[in-house]
């Protein structure tokens with residue numbers, strides 16, 4: 421913990437930690453020490469972790485990197501962080517992210533962007549998003565692990581951009597209680613770590629059956645670490661042909677091939693499969709996620725939480741809502757609220773939202789079919805490129821940013837677990853990740869496949 425606190429002090433330029441809890445960390449580390457001595461430790465006891473700013477931690481300011489939650493200090497604890505503290509983990513502070521977890525570059529944060537510790541020619545690169553602070557902190561050794569959330573790729577994409585491991589669990593595996601909501605039917609918290617083994621250990625501590633989250637699944641949490649045998653002989657790995665998108669860089673293709681070879685060398689059978697509705701995933705996601713976001717974000721009204729705009733004489737409640745939301749939400753969040761309310765409006769509901777829900781069911785069916793055909797895990801790239809330069813996204817063309825999520829959103833729509841593992845470097849020496857997608861609630865098996873790629 422002391423080493424991490426020192427490293428954090430020297431790494432302000434990464435803008436990874438946005439709130440420090442150093443005193444609390446020292447107290448927690450001392451308590452962990454006692455626990456280790458008394459023989460009642462877990463594998464997480466004394467492990468210093470960072471927490472994405474989207475998790476409510478009692479008594480610690482939290483604002484999901486949004487101005488609208490300025491001054492908000494939660495009076496309750498998220499189940500994930502409660503579970504981590506119960507296991508003896510040590511909290512170092514809150515980590516930077518995209519505002520309300522909307523983004524792929526950590527550039528929509530009210531704290532400014534987090535910076536990737538990897539550099540090319542001194543150029544600053546994005547650590548990815550939305551869990552960019554988490555990924556940067558793990559990659560720069562500011563913490564041993566961090567929490568992230570993944571609605572459409574926000575754990576896996578930043579893991580790929582920083583050479584770290586990111587696991588998005590099955591929907592319902594980890595409680596969403598106390599996690600500030602973006603798109604409730606897609607959001608899932610997970611571990612961001614340096615190794616697959618660490619991810620197995622941390623997932624075991626984060627996951628639980630939670631009556632406070634009605635979508636929390638009633639499955640006992642297994643010992644994920646004991647699943648890590650490295651033996652995948654006889655397993656069947658699917659290579660989905662629809663993920664070979666137009667204009668895919670040859671480096672990504674070569675990486676994908678390398679991953680397939682690694683799995684084959686370990687005794688798995690690698691076969692081509694088809695997930696025919698893949699090309700509709702991105703448009704369906706960018707209807708469903710904003711629709712749910714517009715509904716979830718309706719609660720920020722200037723009355724209940726955080727920021728309230730200064731009002732002029734004669735301003736009534738409508739002006740208070742309008743001014744507060746116009747000042748409090750950044751441009752990307754406002755765009756999502758506009759899209760969401762549009763696709764949910766009476767005149768367009770059937771054309772957009774309902775259509776997207778049907779597409780979502782077809783995407784899930786594609787995966788169900790592959791698993792029913794005996795596929796154990798699906799291998800695909802995590803991202804279409806390595807980390808790009810900060811500030812290089814064209815702000816007038818949001819679709820350019822959305823295209824980063826082409827490989828990651830599919831499994832959120834289907835509720836499946838996925839893990840990104842660093843597998844190689846591109847020609848500039850930047851990390852690239854591959855993603856494995858597994859059967860629901862079989863994270864142990866998924867992690868075991870991932871171990872072979874490490």
Ligand code: GLN
Nearest residue numbers: 521522523571572573574
């Ligand atoms: N980039 C995607 C989005 O902006 C995914 C974000 C996430 O997973 N939280 O919606």
